[in-house]
Amino acid sequence: MQMKYLSTAFYVTAAFVLVITVWQLVIFIGDYPEALLPSPLMVFYGIITLIQDGTLFEHVRVSLFRFFTGYLSAVVVAIALGLVLGRMTKLWRVFEPIVQVLRPVAPVAWSPFIVLWFGIGNMPAIVIIFIAAFFPVLLSTVSAVKKIDKTYLKLAQNLEIKEMSLLYKIIFPAAFPFIANGLHIAVGTAWIFLVAGEMIGAQSGLGYLIVDSRNALDLDLVLAGIIFIGVLGLLLDKAVGLFEKWVGKQWGVQSN
Amino acid sequence: MQMKYLSTAFYVTAAFVLVITVWQLVIFIGDYPEALLPSPLMVFYGIITLIQDGTLFEHVRVSLFRFFTGYLSAVVVAIALGLVLGRMTKLWRVFEPIVQVLRPVAPVAWSPFIVLWFGIGNMPAIVIIFIAAFFPVLLSTVSAVKKIDKTYLKLAQNLEIKEMSLLYKIIFPAAFPFIANGLHIAVGTAWIFLVAGEMIGAQSGLGYLIVDSRNALDLDLVLAGIIFIGVLGLLLDKAVGLFEKWVGKQWGVQSN
Amino acid sequence: ATPVSGPDDNKNDVIRLGHLPITHAAPLYFTKEFEEEYLDGAEIELIRFGSWIELMDALNAGRIDGASVLFELAMKAKERGIGISAVALGHREGNAIMAAHDVESPADLAGETVAIPHTLSAHNLLLDEMLKREGMDYEDVNVVEMPPPEMPSALSEGRISSYIVAEPFGALGVTLDTGHVLHQSHEFCPNNCLCCALVLRDDFMEDSPELAEQFVKGYLDAGERAGEQTEESLAAHKNYLNVTDEALELSLDWISYDNLRIYETEYEFLRERLIEMGLADDPPSYEDFVDQSYFEEET
Amino acid sequence: MSVTAENNPLVELKGVEKEFSKQGDSKKVLSGIDFDIRKGEVVSILGQSGCGKSTLLNLIGGFDSPTGGELFFDGKQVTKPSRRAIMLFQYYALLPWRTVLKNVELALEPEGLSKEESRERAIRYIKLVGLEKSMDQFPSELSGGMQQRVAIARALSIRPELILMDEPFAALDTFNRYYLQDELLRIQQQEGTNIILVTHDIDEAVYLSDRVFIMDANPGTVRKKITVKLPKPRDRAHSDFQYYRKWILDEFNFSYTQDQLDFNI
Amino acid sequence: MSVTAENNPLVELKGVEKEFSKQGDSKKVLSGIDFDIRKGEVVSILGQSGCGKSTLLNLIGGFDSPTGGELFFDGKQVTKPSRRAIMLFQYYALLPWRTVLKNVELALEPEGLSKEESRERAIRYIKLVGLEKSMDQFPSELSGGMQQRVAIARALSIRPELILMDEPFAALDTFNRYYLQDELLRIQQQEGTNIILVTHDIDEAVYLSDRVFIMDANPGTVRKKITVKLPKPRDRAHSDFQYYRKWILDEFNFSYTQDQLDFNI
Ligand SMILES: Nc1ncnc2c1ncn2[C@@H]1O[C@H](COP(=O)(O)OP(=O)(O)OP(=O)(O)O)[C@@H](O)[C@H]1O
Ligand SMILES: Nc1ncnc2c1ncn2[C@@H]1O[C@H](COP(=O)(O)OP(=O)(O)OP(=O)(O)O)[C@@H](O)[C@H]1O
Ligand SMILES: [Mg+2]
């Protein structure tokens, strides 16, 4: 175990050094002014400033709050709807074209209507994250329900188990490993839209930090924001990955 | 077959009617002015106008050109890189943290740097779509290569097949069904970023249509643009889905 | 709309100019519309952006030769070391402070939300000025930045109580009846609040001085035509902006394009206010930033 | 244990046929199947892959309905699956997220027992198959043989009149298979349950059954019914056992010439 | 066909051991394995699940190396897999995106033959296993039995001195299994290839092998080597066949008491 952490640390450090080197090289070779491409050092100072005046913590806190509110409500609604639609084939055939047409539309494209219905501040960000997470979870839930091993359904028929019991004792748990995979994918897509979501009238958050710094032409802070979004996104992804693994283990799926 | 198309047509029509009805109801109940929430009829007229003056065709053409350029170059680069990185475990362990941190960052956040390096017009849109498609394809290729059934590798060892032959006669085809799945996912994520990509100085395209109409408060055209993005996205998705199925069939994977 | 081509062809005869689809950029529209008349063979290409910041990125990176852009934003870029100069104004006045119907005076805005398009904008300064006159603090209201097109609907749904932004969005608020005009900009600044400026890149002016001169001259002439409310002029506006006649006429009533010279007094006022509000530490001086050469030669 | 009048057969098939149609094409999988199964019998169905064994079992269990003929269970026409005839699926169909105990309890839920009664009954049958030590383990922690025993315990706990088994031991190795066959015999004799067993292992059929039905393919028919008149438990190496084994082997060799095999394999 | 001096054994194991270590824990899977295999022999390895049969086969094939003892192939120490000893994997390891013909041709690629020679040789071995009609089909279009025959053709086309088989017929039903066993015997006698076969089917071991090695588990050892002195082809129903069958069965019953089984299953 010790060894494993050490070697991970080694590779991460190597990656870090590689990135910084390439970055500096690009600046030297391209001879870009600092205002257009800040140096690693400037970004480092930017990060230090953000940490020292405490704003970074606040941005992270607000962004995570918005993210989890949007994401978790999307998950709850999409799973509930997905379980029902996955069982009701005909209803799903009506809803499917609607979902399929709405899904490829960028959440940003909706912003005029989001402002109309949800105003500004927290809500647009939450709604945009909701939209971004909703479709992947819904689609993976429906397909998970449809993919359930038919023998489970035959077993339930054979045991004469009633529809409600069937839904929450068999269908939901049987579909859950696939749903968890959908949750994992959705965390990535939803987090990407944080920046877009925090562009509409938000006054804090990492997305706002990026937009606002960009507005003020502080590209060093833009890069600082990008780094934090990236690192937090990675951590969120790992967390959901662990959750997925845990589900897999609980469900007796062998992962190698 | 006849029957199948008929029933699909029936459900799509039902979906269409449902959407229009709900939309009109929202307008009646919310009593929104047309300028803030256009009626289906207005949007319909908007679409007709766009078709009649030929701009729609031009927007679609330009968007599809940008999309395919970005997407296909991302696919080629990501697959080539993924095959190599998937085999070279140590190199991948250095690149993985970089990729994992860059992936959750919205392509839009990069736009100051994209403009710096790639200018305005077609290129930013292409680059943003490239970024959006690149990471999913790269990650799915690497994991596909790692997931290859070990017996194929043992077989190659046993038959004393050389590394180059191994790569393109065994590893690539063996990984391809998983890669195709990655391509399918990437088409969706990349298409979503078309709107964002066409916000940076582009003067045509469906994303530009949406942004420009929004700036002109022509919400009917915004919705028309959304509808076209949605429908085209659906068609692209279906096309890649068919490709994936075809690959599956070619590879003898049973899909049900 | 002609698609924009690759990055490295900005050193030819075509002058590439960025703008946002707002009434404030009208002199540019008229220069383009009557190109042959005013530019004598030179060509300009107008590139429409979705937001100020994308326009600024392109200007800073040298992807366009100039732009009609927020004065304050351009000053910030100059302060950051970007080689640009303001050569003329985009317009005079024409920034209405819109408020919901139930807001009768700035005092009613206490604790309410006010939208502006950008922190570095005349609109932000205007807001501050108005509040100060009313004896209030900037902190008494909740200021948010939002995309201008969203402002009228946000006001109508009560998400904000007031907004200050470029035309035609103020006039649209009136014609859509989502709010009313609380104040006009000229009430707050000494003769003019500097809002949008025509900014050119220094390297462009150095590389093609004749072209630059010809363009600015044409721009100033075209500007005068933009203010005329003739059939022809209204039609030209509507070639570039999709807006109702009613809203356009109202906008034009508020805006003037006649004298686009940048005066030092106006600039210094702006400069001080920027420092005062903490929006810039060391904005460029008048001499550094404003290029008056086109006017001196003209007169 | 059952309400059947003693003179009624438990299962009765009269000219049962089954056709599957797919995109216009239709294929007759079973044709003219007639047989009775008496109370307490263990019957094996033997036949090569694709001859319709699983289809036949599904019909008897009520999971599918015949396209011709009639099918009775305890004198009543079979229309849907019932707790009186429990199917043991090939891959056991244990719910991987439930412990052994909870898997068995699931089956008892519709009985309307109290929590204690239900638990007590589940434990009794888990003990019967010798898994009392693994009660709180998850299926993935058990070997294939143990999993099959859980499935058997679950089926028995319902106290069905009939158990249908589709190649119940196919996934196990020879040693586990032998052991579980013995277990099954012991329990079957103790509980008196009827069993219909689909297999392609001749030894298994001879070892377990009172009667062996041999099926032909295209369309599936029952060609021969062989009654195994040996006392149980049987000795696999005894010459009487070999006699039946050879008989059945010959039955197959008789019907499949080399050429046919070449075509079918 | 081989350059081996006639007095040398083809495969020779001397005190072979294999330990797997996982996170500090180490587990001895094989211990003190000694045997020779002479030219032309067919040897079966029998043992219950987990006793180390696959591990042993992997060592012989050079896919893994022993942690103790020595292992020789044709007099040379085994260090890596070689074309002279081809493994037949349990799920055939056919490349699903290549036709039957191309699957076989893949194996011939490193021989440096011309395109025509290579095709000719591939076709010859495909004919040998009776698949000339399916040459242009994809593996997914074939039954399990046909797939296994493709794998055998591929292995034979290399003309290896030794074929290693890990439960080659486990996924097939009895009838296909019987048929393929006959095929394998016929081809083996024609080509004279050595075969080492891992199985858990006693009948299969007796039917095919010159010698049967019986393994014990924990750690895996070869407990008994039984020489089957019957002429081939053998009659499965003959009493001599039954004699060996019973002997091996007794060997297993002897070592596994009921209790142990209960624990292992
Ligand atoms: N739902 C179905 N639709 C169409 N054809 C089917 C269906 N189910 C089974 N068949 C066909 O019916 C035939 C018999 O299938 P069945 O599964 O009953 O065979 P089996 O004897 O159980 O074979 P095995 O030993 O391989 O399990 C096969 O040819 C199969 O293709
Ligand atoms: N790579 C490995 N790492 C750790 N342990 C292993 C590894 N491979 C096999 N083992 C262990 O070695 C033992 C023997 O495994 P092996 O696969 O050789 O058994 P087997 O006799 O082939 O069984 P089966 O009949 O089920 O195929 C098992 O206990 C297994 O858990
Ligand atoms: Mg079957």
Ligand SMILES: [Mg+2]
């Ligand atoms: Mg094994």
